[in-house]
Amino acid sequence: MSTETFYMKIFFRLPLRPLAFSAIFLLLTATSSTLAQSPLQQENRTRVVMLGTGTPQPDPDRSGPSTAIVVNGSAYLVDFGPGVVRRAAAAQLDRGISALEPTNLRVVFLTHLHSDHTAGYPDLILTPWVMGRRAPLEVYGPKGLKSMTDNILAAYREDIEIRTSGMEHGTPDGWRVNVHEIKTGVVYKDANVIVTAFPTRHGDWKETYGYRFDTADRSIVISGDTVPTQATVDACRGCDVLIHEAQTLKFVNNPMRPNAQGYDIQAYVAKYHTTTAQLVELASKAKPGLLVTYHNPITLRPDRRPRASTPDDLLQEMKGYQGRVVVGRDLDVY
Numbered sequence: 001m002s003t004e005t006f007y008m009k010i011f012f013r014l015p016l017r018p019l020a021f022s023a024i025f026l027l028l029t030a031t032s033s034t035l036a037q038s039p040l041q042q043e044n045r046t047r048v049v050m051l052g053t054g055t056p057q058p059d060p061d062r063s064g065p066s067t068a069i070v071v072n073g074s075a076y077l078v079d080f081g082p083g084v085v086r087r088a089a090a091a092q093l094d095r096g097i098s099a100l101e102p103t104n105l106r107v108v109f110l111t112h113l114h115s116d117h118t119a120g121y122p123d124l125i126l127t128p129w130v131m132g133r134r135a136p137l138e139v140y141g142p143k144g145l146k147s148m149t150d151n152i153l154a155a156y157r158e159d160i161e162i163r164t165s166g167m168e169h170g171t172p173d174g175w176r177v178n179v180h181e182i183k184t185g186v187v188y189k190d191a192n193v194i195v196t197a198f199p200t201r202h203g204d205w206k207e208t209y210g211y212r213f214d215t216a217d218r219s220i221v222i223s224g225d226t227v228p229t230q231a232t233v234d235a236c237r238g239c240d241v242l243i244h245e246a247q248t249l250k251f252v253n254n255p256m257r258p259n260a261q262g263y264d265i266q267a268y269v270a271k272y273h274t275t276t277a278q279l280v281e282l283a284s285k286a287k288p289g290l291l292v293t294y295h296n297p298i299t300l301r302p303d304r305r306p307r308a309s310t311p312d313d314l315l316q317e318m319k320g321y322q323g324r325v326v327v328g329r330d331l332d333v334y
Helices: 003-011 018-035 039-044 084-095 121-130 145-155 157-165 230-236 257-261 265-272 276-286 311-317
Strands: 047-052 066-071 074-078 107-109 137-141 177-181 185-189 194-199 209-214 219-222 241-245 290-294 325-327
Touching (some): 047 084, 047 290, 121 137, 121 145, 137 145, 145 157, 219 230, 230 241, 241 276, 276 290, 276 311, 311 325
Parallel strands (some): 107 137, 137 177, 219 241, 241 290, 290 325
Antiparallel strands (some): 047 066, 185 194
């Protein structure tokens, strides 16, 4: 018996008035349609996978910044912080997202060249190749990305030579990287997605970018590290998902923090980052369907770090925001 037939047998036994009859008929039809979706239909939906939500703090619960947009069985990454390939493998094994099997990682976008966003780059270049990736990696990002790439490949020259010429018979192109140093505007387009870069401001960096992804069913904006900008608001303008960094006021105003870090945290955050209070204002203008905060100075183990902010602290600081907001965690799927 099909799902529709099962529901209809129950439905026609109910004593209902005409209006109620119509309403429940529509509800059951929609429900049965959702339940009947094939795995392929579900795979074709655009999904956001938080591969890493952390900061430079070496937190075992949160890898370095990296976000995956998955659509039609293809994955597109933004940033490659420490742990990116392991987190992608976890998304495949624990979340059933086959597009994130490491050899499938082929198209990547970089917001800026800070080490906590790029320390996973050698891993992203080499590990999927060692595991069998045959096509070169396509990487898009700001000026300086080509120099970084060339130097990484030079550092691993002997490893690449041994793996290709030795017993492993590594594929000749899977370690290669095609670097695209970008400017503002549409930077990538294929049958699944249009990717638009917009300028952000992150302290002394000359070029930093956020990205908007438009697919057949969703629009997603990722801020990267930035102070609040009108360009971010304009990139979203009612987008389905806005993924934005947020520094908690508890962290910024902690009197112990400047001594521990060795520099003025308040001045640094003002020049480089966005606070929770500023994000409330920005998101209220941008009006995303869902706001996901990431790259936050929080801990998931407050018993071990009692002075650190928690997800609840962050949400409490953003209670003035009227939209939907969540604190992103590694391997969350939206």
